[in-house]
């Protein structure tokens with residue numbers, strides 16, 4: 001089929017179109033006159049309203065059906081005859097914590113079924129899989145910068161991060177010919193502030209955590225530009241790799257500063273609205289990407305800055321001005337303080353539930369939580385330059401990123417074509433394991449080889465999956481279980497970042513039992 005200009009029409013199949021990123025991707029890709037969309041949507045009220053809106057706007061260029069990714073038949077219907085498949089479906093926190101079964105269906109099972117459906121096509125579509133920064137786990141000022149290939153250590157009790165890690169692995173281990181994995185960072189969208197002050201999840205964002213945001217709009221432009229460049233065969237070297245999506249320098253900040261800017265819109269500040277011991281001190285995720293320019297240089301999608309984003313939000317929400325009429329203490333007492341009693345609030349876990357697992361995961365111990373206190377003058381804030389040796393304003397630059405680069409365990413300065421068996425053996429040893437395979441064709445990044453982890457598990461994975469994408473033993477990563485205290489003891493690759501926010505003496509096995517209780521052994 002051709003469009004009016006005589007160019008070939010292409011079909012882009014999508015999951016997760018009703019999410020914040022998905023809506024932006026629909027809007028942007030519809031600007032390409034040669035694109036038709038096929039959407040797999042859950043049959044909910046929100047989805048039904050959206051599809052009405054889209055059909056009015058784009059007519060029969062948007063085709064849809066209701067179903068669920070956990071069913072292979074629905075995945076087959078979605079991908080059949082398509083040119084691209086974009087998987088944006090994800091159940092994120094707090095929903096992922098409330099509905100673990102649904103999260104599993106989408107973040108793990110759904111991806112596996114989608115992979116099978118694509119593999120089964122006589123002519124496979126190209127696959128873009130959206131993953132997440134949550135798979136890297138926690139960072140602080142010791143290693144604020146990260147890149148693809150860094151260790152994947154999802155935070156304790158974060159079923160979302162773990163599920164997405166397992167889902168991503170099924171793409172890397174698949175027989176899909178043409179794929180790309182894009183690890184999405186935290187998304188800024190118009191309703192972010194209001195959505196966040198409704199759940200205890202907001203207290204998981206550590207004040208001293210590095211964050212590089214991206215907006216929903218820019219992520220939409222990114223996907224559009226990938227398809228547009230590919231359409232004119234101007235996309236050499238892009239496929240079969242993993243990337244980080246981030247907004248770049250203008251969106252690099254910290255947890256503290258993000259709250260401060262957000263609350264600034266309603267006349268407050270982080271210190272007038274919150275107390276230091278309300279917030280977790282570790283076990284979050286996010287970092288500054290030293291490699292987010294890779295996608296930017298190819299696809300030019302980053303726009304504006306964080307300050308402009310907040311100004312836009314303020315202009316769209318005139319009623320925010322009304323909040324300024326109230327004293328900060330009143331807003332804090334009315335809007336934020338009640339959330340300390342929410343099921344997702346670390347403060348509640350320590351004070352009310354005395355949940356040892358969650359207390360230790362998010363603070364180290366009850367004693368460490370007690371030492372934080374409520375007094376801002378006694379709490380060291382990184383971006384106020386109160387952390388000795390970690391000067392925020394001077395070191396937030398790419399030169400520092402090169403200085404605190406994590407070791408991936410092989411010589412990265414060699415050309416990719418020079419990869420040898422010795423490199424694989426060296427990388428395996430740095431992970432506390434071995435490369436079992438003895439036959440290796442120089443420079444072959446994508447044929448699977450056999451490995452053994454420090455725990456004695458054997459598994460197959462391509463050199464790309466291990467050395468470039470940062471994955472390791474799939475048997476050591478289990479849903480509802482987080483045993484990185486033990487794994488890091490034998491794995492220097494993990495240890496180099498794990499001990500930034502953990503003590504060597506810690507020996508916890510965090511897990512969620514079948515009743516959904518967060519426990520520790």
Ligand SMILES: [Zn+2]
Pocket residue numbers: 453454455456457473474475476
């Ligand atoms: Zn293992």
